[in-house]
Amino acid sequence: MDIDENAQWASINTGDIDASLEVWPSGHADNVADYIDSADGNVDDAGLIGPVGEIGWFMPTYMVEREPALATWEGFADPELAGLFATAETGDKGQFLSGDPSWTIYDEQIIANLNLPLEIVYVGSEAGILAALDAAYSREDPVLFYFWTPHSAFGSYDLTRVALPAYSDECYARDAEGGIDCDYPEDFLFKIVNADLIENAPDADIFLRSMNYSTADQISMLAAIENDGMSVEDAAAQWIEANEDVWSAWLPS
Numbered sequence: 001m002d003i004d005e006n007a008q009w010a011s012i013n014t015g016d017i018d019a020s021l022e023v024w025p026s027g028h029a030d031n032v033a034d035y036i037d038s039a040d041g042n043v044d045d046a047g048l049i050g051p052v053g054e055i056g057w058f059m060p061t062y063m064v065e066r067e068p069a070l071a072t073w074e075g076f077a078d079p080e081l082a083g084l085f086a087t088a089e090t091g092d093k094g095q096f097l098s099g100d101p102s103w104t105i106y107d108e109q110i111i112a113n114l115n116l117p118l119e120i121v122y123v124g125s126e127a128g129i130l131a132a133l134d135a136a137y138s139r140e141d142p143v144l145f146y147f148w149t150p151h152s153a154f155g156s157y158d159l160t161r162v163a164l165p166a167y168s169d170e171c172y173a174r175d176a177e178g179g180i181d182c183d184y185p186e187d188f189l190f191k192i193v194n195a196d197l198i199e200n201a202p203d204a205d206i207f208l209r210s211m212n213y214s215t216a217d218q219i220s221m222l223a224a225i226e227n228d229g230m231s232v233e234d235a236a237a238q239w240i241e242a243n244e245d246v247w248s249a250w251l252p253s
Contacts, residue, residue: 004102009035012194013042018201019193019208024053026187027104036192046191046208051150051215053187055104057096057162058147060133062140064160072163073114076144082117085142090119097145098122099129106180107146110164113181118144133157150219152226203252210250217243 003011005024009031011017025032035043059070067084069075076082076094085094096118098105111118123129129145130153136143137157144162153159164183165171171182191208198205217239224235240247 005104006031006102009043009192012192015042015194015196017194018197018204019046019191021191021208021211022049022051022189023192024055024104024187024189026055026185042195044193044195044197046193048212049189049191050212051189051218053148053150053189054161055146055148055184055187057107057144057164058159059142059144059162060137060140061158061160063142070162071160073116073165076116076118076162077114079117085118085144087121089121093117093119094144096120097129097132097143099125099146103146105146106175106184109175109178109180110182113179114165150215150222152219152222155219155223155227206252207250212250213243213246217246 001017003017005028008017008020009028012020013035032045035041036045057073063084064071067075067081069078070081079092082094083092085096086092087095089095094117096107096111098107098120099122101122107120110116111120123132129147133143133145133153135141147153147159165181167183167185171180172185174180191211193205193208197208221235221239224230224238225232228235230238
């Protein structure tokens with residue numbers, strides 16, 4: 001079932017949905033407090049799924065090879081270098097591509113607080129970002145964008161992550177005042193389940209809580225879908241066939 005990352009919490013809380021198998025912690029502290037930590041909540045933290053997510057700013061590696069200063073945010077403080085990414089839409093400022101404003105994103109704060117001559121252009125979706133990346137990459141044009149790993153795109157494009165000021169808890173505590181000026185945190189992806197699942201479907205609850213695989217496993221399945229044209233079902237079946245020693249440990253005894 002497809003559902004918004006924020007809307008899923010209420011649906012799992014009521015039992016309309018039983019589980020979500022990939023929650024990115026960034027931006028969900030309030031949901032955790034309301035639905036997991038609160039006595040009124042009915043959602044359980046079902047443990048880590050395994051992959052570690054990293055959100056950040058990315059661009060093709062050929063841009064860093066041309067202008068090594070772009071490897072860090074300080075390079076984008078130079079209007080001349082930031083201007084390499086300018087478009088008709090952004091004028092003298094460099095274009096920073098993002099997806100949907102409803103996503104967990106802090107780039108408006110980061111750009112403002114680091115005083116960078118960049119302007120965010122929202123393309124509305126992951127597909128929109130990838131389409132823009134593919135078009136720019138084919139011409140070796142400049143492109144700077146919000147993205148994340150694990151993702152199959154890293155098997156198709158040579159990308160470099162821009163080094164922003166190091167993440168800290170103190171930095172993100174300034175979110176309410178719009179004061180974030182650092183990198184995104186690592187996201188240790190986890191699972192959530194309806195708290196009544198253990199009674200309603202105990203074997204399913206045990207199985208879901210036991211599921212755990214590696215970042216490399218996830219990238220291999222994503223690459224099979226995105227790059228090899230496999231269906232989700234076929235990519236999963238291929239992984240299952242090759243990893244019985246992993247998934248057999250998830251089964252209820």
